[in-house]
Amino acid sequence: MNQKKLLIITYYWPPAGGPGVQRWLKFVKYLPEFGVQPIVYIPENPTYPIVDEGLVNEVSDKAVILKNKIFEPYQLAGFFSKNKTKKISSGIIPNAKKQSFIEKILLWIRGNLFIPDARVYWVNPSVAYLKKYIQENNIDTIVTSGPPHSLHLIGLKLKQELPIKWFADFRDPWTTIGYHKALKLSSYADKKHKKLEKEVLNSADTIIVTSKTTKTEFEAITNKPIAVITNGYDVEKINKQPLDEKFTMAHIGSFLSDRNPKILWEVLQELIAENSFFADCFQLKLIGKISQEIIDSIIDFQLYKYCDNLGYVSHIEAIQHQRTSQVLLLIEIDSKDTKSIIPGKLFEYMVSERPIIAIGPKDSDFAEIITSTNTGVFFTYNEKERLKKTILAYFELYLENKLQVYPVGLQQYSRKSLTEQLSKLIKWE
Numbered sequence: 001m002n003q004k005k006l007l008i009i010t011y012y013w014p015p016a017g018g019p020g021v022q023r024w025l026k027f028v029k030y031l032p033e034f035g036v037q038p039i040v041y042i043p044e045n046p047t048y049p050i051v052d053e054g055l056v057n058e059v060s061d062k063a064v065i066l067k068n069k070i071f072e073p074y075q076l077a078g079f080f081s082k083n084k085t086k087k088i089s090s091g092i093i094p095n096a097k098k099q100s101f102i103e104k105i106l107l108w109i110r111g112n113l114f115i116p117d118a119r120v121y122w123v124n125p126s127v128a129y130l131k132k133y134i135q136e137n138n139i140d141t142i143v144t145s146g147p148p149h150s151l152h153l154i155g156l157k158l159k160q161e162l163p164i165k166w167f168a169d170f171r172d173p174w175t176t177i178g179y180h181k182a183l184k185l186s187s188y189a190d191k192k193h194k195k196l197e198k199e200v201l202n203s204a205d206t207i208i209v210t211s212k213t214t215k216t217e218f219e220a221i222t223n224k225p226i227a228v229i230t231n232g233y234d235v236e237k238i239n240k241q242p243l244d245e246k247f248t249m250a251h252i253g254s255f256l257s258d259r260n261p262k263i264l265w266e267v268l269q270e271l272i273a274e275n276s277f278f279a280d281c282f283q284l285k286l287i288g289k290i291s292q293e294i295i296d297s298i299i300d301f302q303l304y305k306y307c308d309n310l311g312y313v314s315h316i317e318a319i320q321h322q323r324t325s326q327v328l329l330l331i332e333i334d335s336k337d338t339k340s341i342i343p344g345k346l347f348e349y350m351v352s353e354r355p356i357i358a359i360g361p362k363d364s365d366f367a368e369i370i371t372s373t374n375t376g377v378f379f380t381y382n383e384k385e386r387l388k389k390t391i392l393a394y395f396e397l398y399l400e401n402k403l404q405v406y407p408v409g410l411q412q413y414s415r416k417s418l419t420e421q422l423s424k425l426i427k428w429e
Helices: 019-034 053-058 073-089 101-112 120-136 150-161 187-203 212-219 262-274 276-281 292-300 315-324 345-350 365-373 384-399 415-428
Strands: 004-009 036-043 064-068 141-146 165-170 206-209 226-228 247-252 282-287 307-311 327-331 356-359 376-379
Touching: 004 019, 004 120, 004 150, 004 415, 019 036, 019 053, 019 415, 036 120, 036 415, 053 315, 064 120, 120 150, 141 150, 150 165, 150 187, 165 187, 206 212, 206 415, 212 226, 247 315, 247 384, 262 276, 262 282, 262 292, 262 356, 262 384, 276 282, 276 384, 282 315, 315 345, 327 345, 345 356, 345 365, 356 365, 356 384, 365 376, 376 384
Parallel strands: 004 036, 004 141, 036 064, 141 165, 165 206, 206 226, 247 282, 247 327, 282 307, 327 356, 356 376
Antiparallel strands: none
16 A cells, blocks of 8 residues: 655654654654655754653654754854753743843843744755655655744745645644743744744644644634644553652653742642641652752742652653652643643653642643543642642542542543544545
8 A cells, every 4th residue: 555655844853852752753653554654854963952862762663764954043052051051942941030141141032033943044954955855755745843833934935835735733832832921022023923823824734733722722813724633642661660659749841930839839838737747758759851940949838858859861761750659740830821731741641540730720721631531630820728638638548558540531642543633634634
């Protein structure tokens, strides 16, 4: 059977670590089973803020990989402050009141000189390279994946020059993403972002988004078809490990400044003060990139002595911690702009069989998923007493060795099922 060729244009690819790489790494893994030949176009010399060499082994041997050199301003900015540049590149933006002069300058440059982002210099070389490749290899369908949203500009230009079908995949929104307002945008820059966003949304043949709220937001800008294909979980072959002996509450993934859940720190501080047994058993596990503001708050609430800050670990290690921790924490920024964000780790959390405590804005899309799958409890930022009662209830179940969840309806979020949806969309559109 002849397979349909699909050109996938993405920035994040192994050895890149973090959540941005997982979506298309897994789609590429399963696409050949549904009659699609994946051809993946990536930068040859990228500047990845997080690296996970173990993910290289997960790349499908059925994928064709194309590489082309990229110039990135982050490579130059690193000469001035490598650490600050790396943090901003990975999305960890300090609170405005605590930003250093260098951080303010870097954010202003990032937001106003590189529109839509610092990978914009890859657009024209990529169009020249891919136009030739598409014509020589009889490719009629492409996908661009953002952020970085510069990659959608590659799709836009290819669409203008070639008779191709273009799917624009938005892993996150564009102008309503949480950090967009932190970029110190001038009026001109803000208008240019919105103009480019509108042009992309009205030029692609089909838009793919990861949440219903993003679909609703985009429907106000375009009449083009919009498909919702969420992120998901994959079947990971990991030997079963015993649960942590302590009552561990683990946050796995980047912990950004604006996600600082002071409601949680208050509750934990009170439980420790009121219950000496809780204090003896409790441990807070932090796994991933953590902003200094989060650490400062943990210190302010006298929780640091209970904290095990493990830093960034490989994806496979993160999965192990998800399955051995007593409770998993999922925190999103308390803003209407983040209602559409469904963190990729949610789906891995859901198959870990550990209860999730999630905190986010009212009417969050991920709240509905957690509730419908019976995988945990969602709280808004003003439900302190309910949060406290739930943690105490989980602790009592932990003491009885009965802390467990019983998920339902997870199969729809498996990477294989989601790839089947994608393959039908690509082949039938």
